[in-house]
Amino acid sequence: MKQFTIEEINQAIGGMIVGNSTILITGVEQISTATENQLTFIGEKKYIKSWHQSRASVAIVKNSIEIEPGQNRALLRVADADLALVQVLKMFEPEPPKCEVGIHSTAVIDSSARVGAGAAIGAGCYIGPNVVIGKGAKLYPNVTVLDDTHIGSETVVWSGTVIRERCHIGSGCIIHPNVTIGADGFGYRPSPDGRGLVKIPQIGTVEIGDGVEIGAGSCVDRGKFSATSIGDGTKIDNLVQIAHNCKIGRACVMAGQSGLAGSVTLGDGVIMGGRAIVSDHVTVGAGAKLGGNAGVISDVPPGKTVLGLPADDYRQTLRLWASLKQIPDLIQELKTNVKRNRRSKNKARGDQA
Structure with missing residues (x-):
């Protein structure tokens, strides 16, 4: 099984370690299923809450995201979390199936x-x-x-x-x-x-x-x-x-x-x-x-x-889609108005009689 120190990974991606720098990384996993000694990544702010709930030990994080590593955990801050993850995945990539020369x-x-x-x-x-x-x-x-x-x-x-x-x-x-x-x-x-x-x-x-x-x-x-x-x-x-x-x-x-x-x-x-x-x-x-x-x-x-x-x-299409969602309400409003007009006409006829 491949494993790397956090320093080795950080050197490969050119990041900055924040937090515990002694962690040994044994694998890479998505943030919701990662476990201890595994690395994940955070490329958007919406995943900050997931980091607090995750069991991952290390996360690659985009520089612009404000987040703390937490106790005995670490962050690797980089300019582009997606591209940094590519480098890490290459490090953990298994050997391909054998096809001898x-x-x-x-x-x-x-x-x-x-x-x-x-x-x-x-x-x-x-x-x-x-x-x-x-x-x-x-x-x-x-x-x-x-x-x-x-x-x-x-x-x-x-x-x-x-x-x-x-x-x-x-x-x-x-x-x-x-x-x-x-x-x-x-x-x-x-x-x-x-x-x-x-x-x-x-x-x-x-x-x-x-x-x-x-x-x-x-x-x-x-x-x-x-x-x-x-x-x-x-x-x-x-x-x-x-x-x-x-x-x-x-x-x-x-x-x-x-x-x-x-x-x-x-x-x-x-x-x-x-x-x-x-x-x-x-x-x-x-x-x-x-x-x-x-x-x-x-x-x-x-x-x-x-x-x-x-x-x-795409802007025109999005406006069209938004308009289509209003059609059921417009139909219901039309039906209500038709009924109201019928009642008004019937009442007027009754008054004239």
Whole structure:
């Protein structure tokens, strides 16, 4: 079991110790479930009360938060608690599952494929003709890589992933279990007789930059022509669909169950919330944010934040949602007024009689 002194952790994150500096840290846990000798973090003022109730011995705390460590406890004050926690989690990170350097005896490697020095090819992998696997890459058991595909150095591909023909994956990528890269795009047209569908050949490829991470169960379709592309440093969550000929910029973030229809363009640094979707041939400008469940059907300017379905400026959408909450009260008020008017009319008729 890994353990570190509070001084060692503080040195790694460049913080300031407040309180007991002799504590030994044996693990990291969220504030509500942490126990003695464990470290947690406080990034917002709303967690101050939780700290007083927590059994954690140490907390990483943002400098601007006014809080005391308490008896026999300590705080590590830093400028950014989230980034400091990243460093601590790396210190406690367990070793990954073993995948020995070299080619497992049960892997099938075509004679024309090239495997770089220090690469690891796990049990049951299939590497097709003319595939290139870069130096230090790691393919866990049961990965399939089809013809003429290139995988860059130090990229990790987890079990169950299928990378189809003629795709290019950069260096330092992480492809999580059961990802499909290079599947056919979803393209059909009605047949001339009107009784069926004609499949459109998908003859393009997929090009993925360096440092890209793709979550479990996600799919990146190949282009109908040219390539579906993903820029350097983009991070994609689980169960995400990227359709044919999409162009995703650098350092974008796509949360779980989000999706892009065909030929969508995302500028650099776009952030998509969970289950956000973008209609085909739409362009989302650099730095834009799409809220969870947003349905984007028209271009989004750079830096804009949108919500709702159809997606609109987040301030307008929030006003709309607030107005919708008032509808039941307005309906009730209307019904009351109608009844009151009827009684008044009936009374007036009675007086005239």
